[in-house]
Amino acid sequence: MKARTKLHHRVVELAAKLPAPSNEQRVWAFENCLKHIGYRTKKNIISCLSCGHVFKGMQILPTWDCPCCARKLTIEDTRKKKHQQRKIMAFIGVQGEFQVNRYFELNCYQRAGEAPSFSVYEITQQWMTEDGKVTVFGRQRNWTYYHDTFTGGMEIRNWDPRTGKYDILPYKVYPKIKVLPIFKRNGFKRSFYKLTPYEMFFSILRDNRSETLLKANQPDLLNMRVGNQRGRVDRHWDSIKIAIRNGYKVKDAATWLDHLDLLQRFGKDLRNPKYVCSINLALDHRRMIKKREREDRRLALERKKKQIEQEQMEYVRNKGVFFDLVLSAGDITVRVLTSVKEFIEEADRFHHCVYANSYYKKPNSLIFSARVKGRPVETVEVDLGALKVIQSRGVHNRASAYNQQIVNLVNSNIHQIRKRLRKLEQTA
Template sequence: MKPKTQIQIEVARLSHRLPHITEAQKNHAFRHCFDHIGRRSAKGVISCTECGHSWQGDGALADILCECTCPHCGTELKLLQTRRRVFRTISYYSVITTCKQYQVIRFYYVKATHKVGQSAEYSIDEVVQRWIAPDGKVVTVARPRAMSFCYYDLWYLYGDMEVRGKNNVKAYDIIPCATYPRQRIIPELRRNGFTGEYHNILPFDLFTAVLRSPQAETLLKAGQIALLSYYANRQSWNIADYWSAIKICLRNGYIVSDASVWRDYIDLLRHFDKDTNNAKYVCPADLQTAHDRLVERKRARQERVQLLERKRRAAEEEQQYRDLKSRFFGLVFVDGDLSVRVLESVQEFIEEGDAMHHCVFTNAYYEKPNSLIFSATVCGRRVETVEVALDTLKVVQSRGVHNSQTEHHDSIVNLVRRNMPQIKQRMTA
């Protein structure tokens, strides 16, 4: 696209002044961007795909080493026993430098062709430049690129390096396999706390975060690397909402070990109206345990809310239950002090579930057309809840408090089985 803004015009002019990649940078890219392969044949002959030299390997075929050193060129090789003779690989390489007041990250598209018996062939072409101003503004200069669902690296290597618009700038986000170790850094980055360590953060993400955000600068200088990495990778995260809690950590020397878990933990503290300005809550000794405890508490609260909502809707479901099971209402089986009777309303399901501490209500057994639920009592005291399958006329289960089996279990099951003809009679009435 044609440069429009003042910074784009300046970057387009400066881009043509950048020097070509040096031989030292090329050699570093060729050494570190690829696995150098030693191809081992079925007869144990090892071929160095870097220089083309071949030699007889030592030991039996079962004793294949993972790697070895070529005796001719000294290259460390990764051994592969295969019939392949040609290995083609692509990779990306970056050079970090400066131009005028800009921090520049240059990306190169590197291709390697390794053939058994021949020296390796390499090519390297610059495809993207990311220009970062001291205030964090970014201009991307790149070659044209075809975006395809199946093929990702379709560069028009003979196309011009031009300023690219913001609409497709994400297409030029590249993760390099290696970076040239000799780097030039603008003074603004060093002022903001960068000392040469990237902390497993991509250079582009780290540079833009530290230059744009005073909070990221503070995190870097304070050694809060987990929070810095989380923010650099998610710059859409509104860190201001958590900054007061972060300052509590800074004042107390508390280093956040897992930023994602810590953020969820702060959200949970707010959910339970805890004081997020109190180091007692914000700086837990065991972050994971404190987080899991609040997660379990929130889950229990949500279950209680859902249960209350279901109880509120019970009156609406009452008529549906009556339509399904009213023919069985009034069924009572008695044997001495033992009594087994059908639950005749959704409200009775609620009372049964609350008293017995099981899921007869929460799992909506009253909605199951082929399930008939009885409550078994001894001297008027609930002891078990019985489920009968109407399609098979069998006792499916009989559960006491917390789904246990009581001393009356066998008597209850036998009483219901003896009275199955009454249930069958009600079904055919």
């Protein structure tokens, strides 16, 4: 869009004075931002894509130094001839009263046996004032899940930090960096610690906690603070101050904050350096995880016990009239399961789903345990609607050698089940 405000006109005026990338900067970009590759054929002929030299190599080595340009090449065994690379780099400097972050797109077209074609294309500039106000001067960004391109001319663009449309994370930042004095005062030196230039400058300008973390050399916590873990950093800020005061550097902020959450869960003093400044964080964190797992199992067992007690009362109310029913014939005895605990034991014994599928809750299902000489052999289900055996299963849902005898015994005593069923209907 056209420049409308005094700030816009000032940015356009200063942008026209910015120099193009120097030869030194272009050489640095080619050497440091692009991957240096060598294509190797089946005959061990290697083509250096960075200079075009072709030479004889060995089959097994994953890397090789090009004898012409001396670059260390990553070797790829392929029949391909062409390769294209695209990277974004940033130049950080000062122009007038502004902090200027310039972004360039590097495009390199390479072909085996030929010198590469390399171009540097400016795509966006971020102009930031000392009070944190940003003006974007750049090309239109066409940003989707599938592609990211910059088109059109350099002009003022709408800036909305919530969408991040023009907040770009460069692959590399040119090492010769110039910043406004206020950013030096707030702790910035040279590294962006995986943050975009805008995220770094804006956070240390507007957020005193981010400034503190940067000055205290806590980059991993700074990343958490600027990212989507701001609330966790705030929640444990007192512990962070203890760590800083004791010279403790947090190298893995995600694990460390998880560890503090566990310590808090078990009532530990989060202002005590003994807990906050762990010498072996990985080991201490594993111990706390095991403690949490033991606690979770204990609580789960308590909840399960209460649940079973409730289910037992419901089971007695619905099927208690059948509990005295015992059927016998020779060595075979078939009796009704009288508790939810017996369903669990039956399921563990035979490895079937009589407990997992809550057969004790099914209104038309009556479950028996069949035993031969006192040894459990099968679990029997009778349909109270049809009044017949619908399944009798042993280990892994297989029939035992006594299956037919058990089914016949139960079916021949259906009248006893019917008698108790009528009694249950009368009391309902």
